[in-house]
Amino acid sequence: MGKTTGFLEYDRIEEGYLPVPERLKNYKEFVIGLAPEQAKVQGARCMDCGTPFCNNGCPVNNIIPDFNDLVYRGDWKNAIDVLHSTNNFPEFTGRICPAPCEAACVVNINDAPVGIKSIEHAIIDKAWENNWVQPQPAAQKTGKKVAVVGAGPAGMAAAQQLARVGHDVTLFEKNDRIGGLLRYGIPDFKLEKSHIDRRAKQLEAEGVTIRTSVLVADPKEGMGKGSKVTNWAKETISPAQLQAEFDAVLLTGGAEQSRDLPVPGRDLDGIHFAMEFLPQQNKVNSGDKLKGQLRADGKHVIVIGGGDTGSDCVGTSNRHGAASVTQFEVMPMPPEQENKPLVWPYWPLKLRTSSSHDEGCVREFAISTKEFIGEKGKVKGLTTVQVEFKDGKLVEIAGTEKHYQADLVLLAMGFVNPVAAVLDAFGIDKDARGNARASTEDQGGYATSVSKVFAAGDIRRGQSLVVWAIREGRQAARAVDSFLMGQSSLPR
Template identity: 65%
Template sequence: MGKITGFLELQRVEERHEPPQVRVRHWKEFVERLDDEHARQQGARCMDCGIPFCHNGCPVNNIIPDWNDLVYRGQWRRALDVLHSTNNFPEFTGRICPAPCEAACTLNINDDAVGIKSIEHFIIDKGWEEGWVVPQAAARKTGRKVAVVGSGPAGLACAQQLARAGHAVTLFEKSNRIGGLLRYGIPDFKLDKGLINRRLAQMEAEGVEFMPSTYVGNATDAPEGVAVRTPQELHAEFDAIVLTGGAETPRDLPVPGRELRGVHFAMDFLRQQNMVNAGDRVPRQISARDKHVIVIGGGDTGSDCVGTSNRQGAASVTQFELMPRLPEVEDKPLTWPYWPARLRTSSSHEEGCERDWAVATKALEGRNGKVEKLIAARVEWFRDKATGQMKMREVEGSQFELKADLVLLAMGFVAPVRSVLDAFGVEADARGSVRADTVNYRSNVDKVFAAGDMRRGQSLVVWAIREGRQCARAVDEFLMGSSTLPR
């Protein structure tokens, strides 16, 4: 695959980024894809390694060595066909996936991994520019109707696959635009929303009907200003129902002062900025302008809060994590080909942010109902001899305080919205997600399936796409007795 000696002769080349001082002035994407020649060279680095561990590292099982070889040979369109054979939306994963495939790359054992993500980004952008990405409408309709509830990556992938199988698919979304967390959870500087819009145009041409501003569940639980469709109505109208509403219940911070103004969940903060960027008016928008911002949580959502705060003009941004600081370089012989636990510095961190680790919040304090400072303490982690579990304890005398005008809780998500599960009468597992396996994706309720974060819990966009595709095949088999859709 690739050039037989390419990995010995060529170095990994990263995609170019706008300088931090430039990109913080706007909300547009700032990563420039590879040009043709650099893409060829990066494809040439793919080894003839015998066992492509990158396949297993990639949740959608992208056929990575094949399209690397095709890129090296300049066969762009064939590379696009191979890429699309496993992934409905490579323009999303090529931008926001953390690339577990690269961690699993054989070359990563003792060298820089093949730039798989940058090559994927190149292939799909080249395909759109050349007009090779076109609707794939089904030759024949089956006469079966499927409702997909939730329009994130799992719902989009499931809906597109089912439409291509010939089913009439209606995609419901409670927000005013289709896209789920792709639309309102990921900042525009990481994922331009025009990329979503052109995929929706393709899917509409393939027969998918979109129903935004429509809540599916009990009317008493619906947000204001949206239409309501009950589970009973969907059962009567559709032959199958797929729940892909995500894991939207955020992890809270039960400390004194949590009720103070200025303390918000990260997703409320990010969603509002994306709405403003899309042209919506948001009264009393949560803003970081001229404020001392503290982001609690060290993951991707926390990083997005950092980048958004800087673009809004924060006076300072501090991010801290409960867990200890990880090493900057992993022990590759110990971790490869699995996803390594190591310190990661995102593009948002490069734009300006104080970071700290092994810090626990003890309280939030303020005056007149408004947060003004955060009380924290340092913690140390140890292994409990009796249970073998890792536990933490406060370091004596380590308490300190930070000025805080805006506190953003970015500590992850614990479960789907329970009222939706209850409305459909589906069983939940121990984590509160819909109980369904990865063979048939069926819940305990007849005709009701579940996929994505609503089934597996909080996860990556690439896992959502995989589950959406596999669930579509399961639904097709349920409706037709067999299926030619890939898993």
């Protein structure tokens, strides 16, 4: 512990933002990270608790007190080694993780928590600047071949772990670039794609074969009739081909089926899922040419859904030059400050205002959409009603109907399950929510009902965080390694 009284002497330092008018001009990251001295002060605030709840609050179990102390002492090289020991891609989590570790921080009981996420961000950025992030190819090959299907954070983490212990890994991705929702979903102003690209180069240097634009499914069925899931595949490979060619198959796709809103007028033009809207801007930012891109220029935009995806739609619409942006949330407005004695160290319910909200957005809570109104087949507005909880159910409040103008409606209400066509093609048993059934508790962890086929990440647990995807990818890699070799040296 670097400074015993640091948490008493120093205040939390927040990362800065570029001014709103400046950052709205482009899609570049605008967060101003901590300077080394600021990170040192934040590291000094860590109490090095006897029971570090932050470790358990973090899904990948980052060894947070250790790297906090190392940053305080200026030992950045060892800090990145400690961080990488539990987290393959801290540049992802240091930018877009909601930081459940900070909610669990002991300082958070009666003060602002240690800025753990900002310290993580500072460590990995310094590591890249100093060329400390290097490929770690296996010293010896096992002769075993593993197919990892889905190149989001779970698949990337699993592929890296498996390659490092000597397996020949092929990473399959249906889209034209790897990264999953990090690539096509998360806006560039939150995560520039160069971070993914340099990790892709590292994976290849470690022996991972990356195959993009390849869909693994029944060649006759594809993604399924009428699927709205992003898919730029040029080739389809059947599950039988993979099972014949590889010693193990690990499915790490996402929970990509967006939750719909089946109310009157849903079929009008101008109503789209967020994951139709956001990936297109990602592609344009990457230099691709798109015909008929969905844009918000000069439009009155309604975003239905109050979570992170909705916030991403708000930020992107503002950069397009929307006339107005309004975001709906069906749940009541949460308190600005959580009841810490009641909820700590767990994730609290409280009002969260994102940087996109600060850029311009009207937020409406406890509101439900009853119908969409259109003219000549195009959406022109919608009718809403206020709702409240009664007897554990959301019910409409009489006399609260209201009309909103809308030229573009974006549905950002979360995701319900992975693409059924992929799991059905493998013949994998599904749970009640449509996810791949694969327990983490059994001796053969992450194994599905189909021999030598495993599942991890959102395809197994449902919609979740990037940090959970990395955790599952790492743990599934250990399970696959144990299956192939009888034991594994990979971390749990």
